Amino acid sequence: MKALVEQMVKALVERPEDVKVEEKDEGHQLLVQVNVHESDIGKVIGKQGRTAKAIRSVVYAAAMKQNKRVRVDIVD
Template sequence: MRKLIEYIAQSLVDDPSAVEVREVRNDRSALALELHVAQDDFGKVIGRQGRVAKAMRTLLRAGGTREGRHTSLEIL
């Protein structure tokens, strides 16, 4: 899951080397990811009216459901 979010974010931003994804909480049934990007690329990851961020969260939720765990994404 972490690599998927990292790949998507690197494809969207101008500075892919600044993209960092961290696993914050990793229980058996829950996973929280933090996405860090450069300040100038923040809007590209969020998208218009949050559509890109919502799409990434939907992908995480679908993948998490397959694995039987709850997933969440925080963009910092």
């Protein structure tokens, strides 16, 4: 999941070197935390959260194949 999210987010931002993706296993759930530069946060979230929702949808679909639950958090 980490590589998938990292690749998608790096394609969206102006500062791909500042993108950091961390993956934490919380028992029954996998947490993917995305850190980006504060000037790029709007690009990752998108208008009315549409880009963030699209990223989450792709990650959820990939996680369903592995029978896992995933939470994606986007922070600056």
